[in-house]
Amino acid sequence: MTRRWLAAVILTCVASFASAAEEDEMLGFIVDDTISHIGHDFYYSFSERLRASSRMDFNLVVRERPSARWGSLVTVEFRQRLVYRRFLPPNTVELKDEAYEAADLVRAQIVRQKLEALLQDTTDLERDEL
Secondary structure, eight states, rough: HHHHHHHHHHHHHHHHHHHHHHHHHOOOOOOEEEEESSHHHHHHHHHHHHHSOOOOOEEEEEEEETTEEEEEEEEEEETEEEEEEEEEETSSHHHHHHHHHHHHHHHHHHHHHHHHHOOOSSSSSGGGGG
């Protein structure tokens, strides 16, 4: 009787730890790592478009490397992988349109990467070892 009770307690604890591990990751963040006015404007338009057109079941990082002479190099990372890179000149007039196009492209890349991860053959290796 005590063996069954002990086994039931252990199974309950293991199940609660397993479900807690699945819920640990918080999704829907777009981290703003931009510096200049151009980068901030790009980030706001990019995140506005992405939040309006996606479920946001992922996290992104928008980074910028500004240059006073050449403009800004803007990159977007998903799961620590580069999915978008664009050089924005300092006199960008249609920045909102470029940010919207970037959001659509990034969303398509994320869907593609998630689909590839589902279809990947991992019978002999774990996903993080590939």
